[in-house]
Amino acid sequence: MRRFIPLLAVILPGVAAAAPSPSEIVAQAPDSDWATVPADRLLVMTLGTGARVVIELAPQFSPVHVSNIEHLARAHWWDGGAIIRVQDNYVVQWAPRDEKATPPAGFVAHPPAEYDQPKHDIPFMSLGFSDPYAPRSGFAAGWPVAGDADRVWPAQCYGTIGVGRDMPPDTGDGQELYAVNAEAPRQLDRNLAVVGRVLSGMEFLGALPRGTGALGFYTNKTQNIAIRDVTMATDLPTAQQPRLQVMRTESPSFSAYLYARANRTDPFFVHAAHGISLCNVPLPVRPQPADAVAAGH
Amino acid sequence: MRRFIPLLAVILPGVAAAAPSPSEIVAQAPDSDWATVPADRLLVMTLGTGARVVIELAPQFSPVHVSNIEHLARAHWWDGGAIIRVQDNYVVQWAPRDEKATPPAGFVAHPPAEYDQPKHDIPFMSLGFSDPYAPRSGFAAGWPVAGDADRVWPAQCYGTIGVGRDMPPDTGDGQELYAVNAEAPRQLDRNLAVVGRVLSGMEFLGALPRGTGALGFYTNKTQNIAIRDVTMATDLPTAQQPRLQVMRTESPSFSAYLYARANRTDPFFVHAAHGISLCNVPLPVRPQPADAVAAGH
Numbered sequence: 087m088r089r090f091i092p093l094l095a096v097i098l099p100g101v102a103a104a105a106p107s108p109s110e111i112v113a114q115a116p117d118s119d120w121a122t123v124p125a126d127r128l129l130v131m132t133l134g135t136g137a138r139v140v141i142e143l144a145p146q147f148s149p150v151h152v153s154n155i156e157h158l159a160r161a162h163w164w165d166g167g168a169i170i171r172v173q174d175n176y177v178v179q180w181a182p183r184d185e186k187a188t189p190p191a192g193f194v195a196h197p198p199a200e201y202d203q204p205k206h207d208i209p210f211m212s213l214g215f216s217d218p219y220a221p222r223s224g225f226a227a228g229w230p231v232a233g234d235a236d237r238v239w240p241a242q243c244y245g246t247i248g249v250g251r252d253m254p255p256d257t258g259d260g261q262e263l264y265a266v267n268a269e270a271p272r273q274l275d276r277n278l279a280v281v282g283r284v285l286s287g288m289e290f291l292g293a294l295p296r297g298t299g300a301l302g303f304y305t306n307k308t309q310n311i312a313i314r315d316v317t318m319a320t321d322l323p324t325a326q327q328p329r330l331q332v333m334r335t336e337s338p339s340f341s342a343y344l345y346a347r348a349n350r351t352d353p354f355f356v357h358a359a360h361g362i363s364l365c366n367v368p369l370p371v372r373p374q375p376a377d378a379v380a381a382g383h
Numbered sequence: 384m385r386r387f388i389p390l391l392a393v394i395l396p397g398v399a400a401a402a403p404s405p406s407e408i409v410a411q412a413p414d415s416d417w418a419t420v421p422a423d424r425l426l427v428m429t430l431g432t433g434a435r436v437v438i439e440l441a442p443q444f445s446p447v448h449v450s451n452i453e454h455l456a457r458a459h460w461w462d463g464g465a466i467i468r469v470q471d472n473y474v475v476q477w478a479p480r481d482e483k484a485t486p487p488a489g490f491v492a493h494p495p496a497e498y499d500q501p502k503h504d505i506p507f508m509s510l511g512f513s514d515p516y517a518p519r520s521g522f523a524a525g526w527p528v529a530g531d532a533d534r535v536w537p538a539q540c541y542g543t544i545g546v547g548r549d550m551p552p553d554t555g556d557g558q559e560l561y562a563v564n565a566e567a568p569r570q571l572d573r574n575l576a577v578v579g580r581v582l583s584g585m586e587f588l589g590a591l592p593r594g595t596g597a598l599g600f601y602t603n604k605t606q607n608i609a610i611r612d613v614t615m616a617t618d619l620p621t622a623q624q625p626r627l628q629v630m631r632t633e634s635p636s637f638s639a640y641l642y643a644r645a646n647r648t649d650p651f652f653v654h655a656a657h658g659i660s661l662c663n664v665p666l667p668v669r670p671q672p673a674d675a676v677a678a679g680h
Contacts, residue, residue, distance in 0.1 A: 174590075175541050175542075175585070175589065201653065201654070216515050217515065218656075218660050219660070243566070244472050245472075267565070268589065269540070269541045269567055269663055270660075270663070272660065273644065273647055273652075273655075276654040277654055288472070289471040292471050292565065292589075292593065293471075293593055295590050296589065350574075354550060356498065356573065357573035357574055359515075359570050361514075361516045361517070362570070363516070363567075365566055366568070366569065
């Protein structure tokens with residue numbers, strides 16, 4: 087079991103001005119440093135405009151909430167639903183077509199508070215820089231996480247998908263979800279269930295008109311952004327299933343990418359910060375190469 | 384002259400669960416804790432849609448670049464110009480109608496690198512929490528800043544306005560400006576001249592369609608977002624001049640607001656982070672109260 091491994095002490099000693107930029111590192115990363123996201127982890131939301139948002143689910147953090155989402159998607163719960171709230175520099179939030187309908191069998195009306203986990207349950211690689219929000223932060227099997235001496239929790243970053251809720255002890259049941267649309271609202275860490283992240287299509291959610299009501303809610307239904315459907319990728323025809331790869335955070339390429347983002351030496355930069363915040367290390371994502379698809383791995 | 388004053392040691396000892404929320408603190412802040420932004424510090428950009436973006440200029444950080452911007456605005460430099468680039472989770476960038484025209488008298492073609500300043504030139508109040516990007520960070524007369532033992536520089540946060548440039552040693556001349564549209568790209572600190580910040584209307588810039596070209600540039604001119612005009616507020620009729628107030632960062636209300644954002648105790652929150660990052664403390668802005676306008680202060 088890995089523990090908090092200080093990344094920067096072990097990688098790339100003596101990198102000088104000729105070091106590759108973050109984007110060069112991503113472009114040059116070998117296939118072995120990428121992992122294909124299985125179709126049964128992907129939720130596909132198609133807006134009324136046809137824009138497609140692909141979400142990687144995170145059952146490792148919120149198994150009951152994610153199970154609810156899978157049940158709801160299979161029951162076409164959000165088909166004909168809408169994005170009802172866009173608060174500038176905060177979140178985009180959507181709702182089903184009919185929140186008062188009877189949920190499908192298997193749906194758990196009151197999930198537990200899946201906000202954090204015992205530290206020993208999650209292998210954790212340190213970011214290597216201070217984090218004002220937590221004693222420790224880093225990456226756990228591809229996800230940005232923070233923690234203290236006992237617990238670990240997913241960080242709320244740009245593109246994080248979480249579960250809207252009312253006041254405690256209700257944790258939300260997964261019918262209303264949100265995506266973070268700007269500066270990471272890390273104050274939400276351990277306060278809302280993280281169920282996923284946007285792997286592609288965040289550019290559509292980020293560009294939605296802001297609501298003018300309190301908290302960014304649209305003030306009437308004509309402003310709502312239509313959702314055509316939300317489907318588990320496994321329920322799509324094979325040819326329509328997204329095939330995306332994420333860089334393995336335990337790979338040499340990711341270490342190099344993190345180091346390069348924290349220590350910018352590409353010629354544009356006059357000063358390197360020699361540091362980076364957890365949510366300013368966007369996980370590299372790419373389409374699965376065609377030959378990998380053909381080989382079925 | 385103030386130096387790095389650790390805020391949290393001196394304010395609000397013993398705050399318990401009944402403490403007001405950040406928004407309650409803002410709503411209750413007395414008039415004495417607000418400062419009206421003078422019209423000669425305001426740049427007003429009106430888009431083709433009529434949406435209005437009000438920018439507070441920052442000559443204290445970048446006097447030559449800001450002087451250039453004032454000269455260009457008075458020469459109607461951006462009237463009929465366009466937003467030409469919107470990169471998701473990075474920046475919105477705009478350009479004049481004709482970048483090859485002869486700039487007005489007083490314009491400095493090659494400004495100095497106004498990226499940072501000697502520490503003793505800027506009173507600096509500490510954030511009170513760690514910052515992965517700099518040894519010190521906090522607020523200087525209303526602005527988020529970072530610093531080291533010798534220098535201080537403005538932080539690149541959501542809504543920060545900076546000057547686009549080519550490779551060093553060119554610093555950009557102020558004709559092309561950008562606004563940060565998501566997660567604070569603090570790697571840009573000390574690498575691009577900060578000339579201002581959006582006080583109102585960021586919700587319009589944040590919602591612009593992302594460009595599909597490299598770096599988020601629009602791929603043809605029909606996609607460009609038209610700019611109707613960009614004007615110094617002092618050149619507008621009095622009735623059309625924006626009258627905005629910002630919370631004084633040296634006020635008790637701001638200390639309380641910062642503390643409350645870092646230590647959320649409003650009932651919604653299950654866990655408080657007990658920390659906050661520099662760019663996750665949005666400066667409170669409000670319309671100048673009508674009676675203050677009437678009294679001329």
